[in-house]
Amino acid sequence: MAQLISGKEVAASVYEALTGRIQALKARGVTPSLTVILVGENPASQVYVRNKARMCKKLGMGSSVIRLDESTREENLIQIIRQLNDDASVHGILVQMPLPRHIREFAVLDAIDPKKDVDGFHAVNAGLLMSGREGFRACTPKGVMRMLKSCGVPLAGANAVVIGRSNIVGKPMAMMLLEENCTVTVCHSRTRELEKICAEADILVAAVGRPRFVTAQMVKPGAVVIDVGINRLPDGSLCGDVDFDQAAEKAAWITPVPGGVGPMTIAMLMENTVEAAEHAAG
Ligand code: NAD
Numbered sequence: 495m496a497q498l499i500s501g502k503e504v505a506a507s508v509y510e511a512l513t514g515r516i517q518a519l520k521a522r523g524v525t526p527s528l529t530v531i532l533v534g535e536n537p538a539s540q541v542y543v544r545n546k547a548r549m550c551k552k553l554g555m556g557s558s559v560i561r562l563d564e565s566t567r568e569e570n571l572i573q574i575i576r577q578l579n580d581d582a583s584v585h586g587i588l589v590q591m592p593l594p595r596h597i598r599e600f601a602v603l604d605a606i607d608p609k610k611d612v613d614g615f616h617a618v619n620a621g622l623l624m625s626g627r628e629g630f631r632a633c634t635p636k637g638v639m640r641m642l643k644s645c646g647v648p649l650a651g652a653n654a655v656v657i658g659r660s661n662i663v664g665k666p667m668a669m670m671l672l673e674e675n676c677t678v679t680v681c682h683s684r685t686r687e688l689e690k691i692c693a694e695a696d697i698l699v700a701a702v703g704r705p706r707f708v709t710a711q712m713v714k715p716g717a718v719v720i721d722v723g724i725n726r727l728p729d730g731s732l733c734g735d736v737d738f739d740q741a742a743e744k745a746a747w748i749t750p751v752p753g754g755v756g757p758m759t760i761a762m763l764m765e766n767t768v769e770a771a772e773h774a775a776g
């Protein structure tokens with residue numbers, strides 16, 4: 495039976511380390527602050543935004559949420575972002591995705607000052623990751639790397655398979671695993687023989703968005719299984735991309751949903767915001 499990698503526990507150690515850094519900033523008159531922009535009424539987005547704001551407050555950080563109507567025009571949203579870019583009291587800017595269809599995601603993300611792009615989605619930060627240089631790393635894959643390191647499994651030379659190639663999870667995840675010298679395979683909806691590829695993974699990361707997509711035959715005995723998926727079932731409960739009960743029989747380590755990658759994503763957002771404030775404070 496697999497051992498659990500608790501996102502809550504790893505996140506708690508991240509927060510412990512952040513507390514001192516936040517106090518040090520405050521002693522210098524700087525309160526690290528995050529501004530989140532939410533466009534429209536997406537219920538899942540509202541929950542995410544609330545959780546982020548709540549965590550900022552809990553840590554003694556500044557937080558504000560700008561709520562905009564679904565019909566907001568792209569240029570108005572970009573104008574608000576520019577004002578936040580120029581506001582020295584704002585260290586991190588996050589635009590909650592998804593955006594309404596009439597707004598171009600890239601145009602909005604690229605309007606954020608890369609030094610305030612705590613989500614790590616700006617083309618500059620994505621490029622810095624790609625070229626192995628320092629910059630803001632996307633929070634979800636960054637959190638996954640922290641979880642992998644917490645369980646002490648050797649990463650160098652490990653066969654890592656990522657299912658999913660999105661810009662926010664799959665692609666940056668693959669780059670971060672590569673940075674740690676894993677041999678990385680990225681699978682997606684057109685991949686042939688997916689089961690066979692997954693069954694050879696020492697580290698299997700599922701970021702598909704399909705409930706219980708990863709079954710027992712896709713898990714190598716002794717593997718580390720990281721479940722990024724957050725899927726809501728018809729009964730309202732949350733479920734990952736991995737069939738937890740089946741996979742836990744074969745894996746050495748596994749993350750739960752909820753309580754796995756989710757809490758780590760928020761922890762990394764807080765860490766990135768503190769880092770942004772430290773840079774701004776010199
Ligand atoms: P996405 O829809 O952008 O990407 C899904 C990926 O899965 C695509 O690249 C696609 O090629 C791949 N895919 C789809 N069907 C497939 C199939 N049959 N076989 C192989 N690959 C297939 O989703 P995303 O934004 O990357 O998110 C993925 C999941 O992670 C979602 O459940 C999302 O809610 C969750 N998520 C969780 C967190 C967190 O903090 N825990 C953060 C971001 C996303």
